[in-house]
Amino acid sequence: MQITFRGVRGSYPVAAPHSVRYGGNTPCLEVVAGETCLIIDAGTGIRSLGKDLVEHDQREIHLLISHTHWDHVQGFPHFAPQYNQNAHIRIYALAHESRSLGDIFRAQQQAPFYPVPLANVEAQIEFIELQDGEPITIGEAQITCHRLNHPSVTGGYRIEHQGKVLSYISDVDLYGPILLGDGMKNGSSEQQRVWHQHLQNNARDLAHRADLMVCDTFFLPEEYKPDWGHSRPEDALRLGEEAQIERVALFHHEPHRSDDEIDAIQERYRKEAPFDLFASVEGLELAL
Numbered sequence: 001m002q003i004t005f006r007g008v009r010g011s012y013p014v015a016a017p018h019s020v021r022y023g024g025n026t027p028c029l030e031v032v033a034g035e036t037c038l039i040i041d042a043g044t045g046i047r048s049l050g051k052d053l054v055e056h057d058q059r060e061i062h063l064l065i066s067h068t069h070w071d072h073v074q075g076f077p078h079f080a081p082q083y084n085q086n087a088h089i090r091i092y093a094l095a096h097e098s099r100s101l102g103d104i105f106r107a108q109q110q111a112p113f114y115p116v117p118l119a120n121v122e123a124q125i126e127f128i129e130l131q132d133g134e135p136i137t138i139g140e141a142q143i144t145c146h147r148l149n150h151p152s153v154t155g156g157y158r159i160e161h162q163g164k165v166l167s168y169i170s171d172v173d174l175y176g177p178i179l180l181g182d183g184m185k186n187g188s189s190e191q192q193r194v195w196h197q198h199l200q201n202n203a204r205d206l207a208h209r210a211d212l213m214v215c216d217t218f219f220l221p222e223e224y225k226p227d228w229g230h231s232r233p234e235d236a237l238r239l240g241e242e243a244q245i246e247r248v249a250l251f252h253h254e255p256h257r258s259d260d261e262i263d264a265i266q267e268r269y270r271k272e273a274p275f276d277l278f279a280s281v282e283g284l285e286l287a288l
């Protein structure tokens, strides 16, 4: 499995001198599993990837969306394969109760927000709604999506290919005290306890013995806000230990975080982690 980090920044894109080394594009990972082209999230990092896919005449594209907060879908209108009549783009995400995945994507790309509505693009676009924990096979890859604790309906992905495991766990508050997702909040205290347990099991299942876990570490401990739905490096270390992972990539960097600050975070948590740790960098390619 070949992985390329196309966007590693959380919340909104940044273009500033402080962010040139780690990069300012919002989340997007390119994952090549044998002949299969997988993409996780459609933040602004997907724009450069789309250009490359058109150049290489890649026609079958599978886009796994964690959730539809803007930083994870805002690159999609600028994704060049949409305008390629030979392309077939399948978009996967957890089902919402009240709105279809297709409606959500059509809404972001309609006038007056964008000049080309999704109905008018050349590519064939298909929407596939997933259920929490439902395994699917795409090409030679086995994929599972599990719900996570974050506002709206948010899932993480576990991708297995030829015995290697990539786990993508963003956005999430891994051990937070508040239930944040749609449909989680209004139950009895017993129902809420069951939700907390379920969500922690989900994160552990996603990460179990992963060769690489890409994990939301938006906050430093002193910045943590329990109602935002993001984690700290400490949370990633705790999950990594529980799940016996090999390597963690700190991900979804806070937009104001400077390159030097990210260097320092990487240095600090490398000393504490019982496994390999690095801060995600835009453009980084690695093989599992």
Ligand SMILES: [Zn+2]
Pocket (backbone or CB within 6 Å): 010, 011, 069, 071, 072, 171, 252
């Ligand atoms: Zn995000």
Ligand SMILES: [Zn+2]
Pocket (backbone or CB within 6 Å): 067, 069, 150, 171
């Ligand atoms: Zn989010």
